[in-house]
Amino acid sequence: xxxxxxxxxxxxxxxxxxxxxxxxxxxxxxxxxxxxxxxxxxxxxxxxxxxxxxxxxxxxxxxxxxxxxxxxxxxxxxxxxxxxxxxxxxxxxxxxxxxxxxxxxxxxxxxxxxxxxxxxxxxxxxxxxxxxxxxxxxxxxxxxxxxxxxxxxxxxxxxxxxxxxxxxxxxxxxxxxxxxxxxxxxxxxxxxxxxxxxxxxxxxxxxxxxxxxxxxxxxxxxxxxxxxxxxxxxxxxxxxxxxxxxxxxxxxxxxxxxxxxxxxxxxxxxxxxxxxxxxxxxxxxxxxxxxxxxxxxxxxxxxxxxxxxxxxxxxxxxxxxxxxxxxxxxxxxxxxxxxxxxxxxxxxxxxxxxxxxxxxxxxxxxxxxxxxxxxx
Amino acid sequence: xxxxxxxxxxxxxxxxxxxxxxxxxxxxxxxxxxxxxxxxxxxxxxxxxxxxxxxxxxxxxxxxxxxxxxxxxxxxxxxxxxxxxxxxxxxxxxxxxxxxxxxxxxxxxxxxxxxxxxxxxxxxxxxxxxxxxxxxxxxxxxxxxxxxxxxxxxxxxxxxxxxxxxxxxxxxxxxxxxxxxxxxxxxxxxxxxxxxxxxxxxxxxxxxxxxxxxxxxxxxxxxxxxxxxxxxxxxxxxxxxxxxxxxxxxxxxxxxxxxxxxxxxxxxxxxxxxxxxxxxxxxxxxxxxxxxxxxxxxxxxxxxxxxxxxxxxxxxxxxxxxxxxxxxxxxxxxxxxxxxxxxxxxxxxxxxxxxxxxxxxxxxxxxxxxxxxxxx
Numbered sequence: 001x002x003x004x005x006x007x008x009x010x011x012x013x014x015x016x017x018x019x020x021x022x023x024x025x026x027x028x029x030x031x032x033x034x035x036x037x038x039x040x041x042x043x044x045x046x047x048x049x050x051x052x053x054x055x056x057x058x059x060x061x062x063x064x065x066x067x068x069x070x071x072x073x074x075x076x077x078x079x080x081x082x083x084x085x086x087x088x089x090x091x092x093x094x095x096x097x098x099x100x101x102x103x104x105x106x107x108x109x110x111x112x113x114x115x116x117x118x119x120x121x122x123x124x125x126x127x128x129x130x131x132x133x134x135x136x137x138x139x140x141x142x143x144x145x146x147x148x149x150x151x152x153x154x155x156x157x158x159x160x161x162x163x164x165x166x167x168x169x170x171x172x173x174x175x176x177x178x179x180x181x182x183x184x185x186x187x188x189x190x191x192x193x194x195x196x197x198x199x200x201x202x203x204x205x206x207x208x209x210x211x212x213x214x215x216x217x218x219x220x221x222x223x224x225x226x227x228x229x230x231x232x233x234x235x236x237x238x239x240x241x242x243x244x245x246x247x248x249x250x251x252x253x254x255x256x257x258x259x260x261x262x263x264x265x266x267x268x269x270x271x272x273x274x275x276x277x278x279x280x281x282x283x284x285x286x287x288x289x290x291x292x293x294x295x296x297x298x299x300x301x302x303x304x305x306x307x308x309x310x311x312x313x314x315x316x317x318x319x320x321x322x323x324x325x326x327x328x329x330x331x332x333x334x335x336x337x338x339x340x341x342x343x344x345x346x347x348x349x350x351x352x353x354x355x356x357x358x359x360x361x362x363x364x365x366x367x368x369x370x371x372x373x374x375x376x
Numbered sequence: 377x378x379x380x381x382x383x384x385x386x387x388x389x390x391x392x393x394x395x396x397x398x399x400x401x402x403x404x405x406x407x408x409x410x411x412x413x414x415x416x417x418x419x420x421x422x423x424x425x426x427x428x429x430x431x432x433x434x435x436x437x438x439x440x441x442x443x444x445x446x447x448x449x450x451x452x453x454x455x456x457x458x459x460x461x462x463x464x465x466x467x468x469x470x471x472x473x474x475x476x477x478x479x480x481x482x483x484x485x486x487x488x489x490x491x492x493x494x495x496x497x498x499x500x501x502x503x504x505x506x507x508x509x510x511x512x513x514x515x516x517x518x519x520x521x522x523x524x525x526x527x528x529x530x531x532x533x534x535x536x537x538x539x540x541x542x543x544x545x546x547x548x549x550x551x552x553x554x555x556x557x558x559x560x561x562x563x564x565x566x567x568x569x570x571x572x573x574x575x576x577x578x579x580x581x582x583x584x585x586x587x588x589x590x591x592x593x594x595x596x597x598x599x600x601x602x603x604x605x606x607x608x609x610x611x612x613x614x615x616x617x618x619x620x621x622x623x624x625x626x627x628x629x630x631x632x633x634x635x636x637x638x639x640x641x642x643x644x645x646x647x648x649x650x651x652x653x654x655x656x657x658x659x660x661x662x663x664x665x666x667x668x669x670x671x672x673x674x675x676x677x678x679x680x681x682x683x684x685x686x687x688x689x690x691x692x693x694x695x696x697x698x699x700x701x702x703x704x705x706x707x708x709x710x711x712x713x714x715x716x717x718x719x720x721x722x723x724x725x726x727x728x729x730x731x732x733x734x735x736x737x738x739x740x741x742x743x744x745x746x747x748x749x750x751x752x
Contacts, residue, residue, distance in 0.1 A: 089436065
């Protein structure tokens with residue numbers, strides 16, 4: 001059996017004000033062509049189909065037409081789960097009808113112990129769920145971490161697992177030690193979000209979404225497919241594509257297949273004058289560029305000049321170290337911190353006191369509400 | 377063949393700040409029970425499934441679960457079209473998969489000449505389309521009125537019509553002479569929206585949505601089902617329900633079946649003191665009430681007092697004629713005018729001049745854009 005593993009499509013993603021829909025349509029067409037060659041038995045999409053819980057109609061139509069081609073026209077069964085960016089309810093709409101055409105959309109914890117069986121492979125689905133949702137579903141108030149939520153969820157599944165079959169888990173979560181990117185919205189604030197790789201021992205294979213790097217973790221049975229495109233400048237140089245998993249009796253082989261995008265993301269460093277005179281090395285003039293330039297303080301509207309040569313310039317940072325060097329340094333430091341620590345440091349700076357435990361909890365709650373508010 | 381005709385569900389409707397979702401869930405359950413008794417061959421829903429082009433998730437789930445029960449559980453084929461309140465794209469989502477279970481969602485002009493055939497009955501669908509959309513689809517710039525749009529659309533269909541079959545048209549529009557209600561958003565501003573009944577001669581039967589009164593027009597082959605609930609106080613006393621159309625060889629019989637709602641709309645007129653002392657005749661204390669009362673100028677917060685007795689009071693009008701009588705009169709007059717005329721009169725009042733033709737057109741355009749903006 002040939003299984004294709006993909007995830008983190010983030011349809012509707014806007015990067016620095018620029019809609020990536022054209023790039024997404026392009027890469028999905030390449031993906032469809034690849035599937036036409038691969039002729040897989042099933043495609044697994046491990047969450048974050050959309051970038052927001054209120055995708056616009058173009059993003060919705062792109063998903064619908066892509067899935068239409070793969071599932072209805074090419075007849076490939078598809079299993080997809082919701083990620084932390086998706087609205088469960090919206091993604092799930094119509095799923096009862098879709099299942100009749102072997103398009104399985106799983107967004108509910110109610111279904112985690114019911115595998116989708118294709119041949120003698122059982123696919124278990126674990127859509128993204130907050131700690132609260134898992135607490136509520138399992139009626140277990142002792143669940144306070146993502147690790148506990150995962151362990152209890154797998155325990156709940158385990159009675160149904162048939163050891164004679166090949167068992168695959170599809171999830172959307174962070175495994176300990178995974179490489180992070182900026183475009184992955186955190187799963188929660190104030191709680192460790194990563195879970196231990198050991199938790200998955202009952203499964204022959206774990207296909208994950210959430211982390212955007214396809215080689216995020218080092219494991220012989222757990223893998224991320226990575227996102228289909230570079231979605232932030234922290235993902236520059238990351239390969240993007242899909243994984244093929246071949247299951248033959250007792251052996252499972254897998255490999256990563258890259259797909260070239262319409263435009264890459266590039267970070268270009270150097271002197272402003274060199275950039276304008278096209279002396280800096282740029283892989284593609286139409287790529288999405290983040291310029292980090294020196295000696296540009298005398299130029300008014302440098303962005304306008306850069307865009308005349310490099311139309312898809314999305315960001316510009318002034319790298320000149322001058323009297324404001326320490327401010328740049330602070331900015332740089334701040335960019336590496338998480339939201340909670342920034343608030344913490346700000347409070348300390350103003351009041352000269354640490355946040356109390358209650359205050360910390362309140363801050364975490366507010367930040368979490370903001371995160372979850374995103375999914376309606 | 378037994379066909380059920382319904383329309384104008386307006387799921388997600390909010391009346392004077394009150395969500396009617398509970399009433400809608402109730403009436404749809406009654407409708408499902410009725411269908412269980414009727415065992416129809418097909419259910420036709422002639423547009424305005426939702427009240428807005430951005431329905432909330434509760435409205436979406438109510439539609440999905442209702443259609444799930446009728447179509448998947450009870451196995452009844454369903455044909456639905458989009459109305460002027462629906463977003464074509466959102467309503468159409470998933471329709472290719474739905475068709476495999478005999479759930480036909482038609483929102484595109486591209487499909488108007490392709491009938492849905494059930495037995496020897498051909499159902500033609502004419503989803504709501506603006507004049508612009510019809511112009512564009514038929515590539516005909518001479519289309520400037522709804523009458524022309526309809527005539528040309530039917531002309532476009534007519535080559536495909538098989539006279540040997542029973543031909544039914546499903547549409548969402550206003551037929552001349554139809555009784556209007558306040559909850560039907562106008563189809564356009566500055567253009568006559570009604571079309572002549574004669575236009576439909578090629579069809580054996582025309583099943584319409586848009587007008588909310590089930591006996592809006594007097595015709596032996598054209599009918600409105602009316603809305604499933606009273607959706608404005610102008611619909612007080614209107615019966616609400618569905619139509620049964622029985623097609624047997626060359627005869628078509630039809631009747632209207634009312635369904636009782638959870639709460640009716642009522643307008644109560646009288647004296648404030650009589651209302652508070654429960655001396656005024658009210659059909660149901662829990663009904664949605666619009667009080668029009670006299671002698672209440674001395675009372676502070678009369679609405680609060682009324683709601684203590686009649687919890688679902690939604691509107692209160694002071695009917696006492698005093699020094700402000702002419703203001704009331706003016707208000708009343710304004711409520712009977714359309715938006716364009718109000719702007720016209722206001723301009724005249726301020727400038728003492730009439731709007732020029734260009735200005736009138738601009739006003740009409742702005743109002744139309746607002747109308748169409750509703751569907752994204």
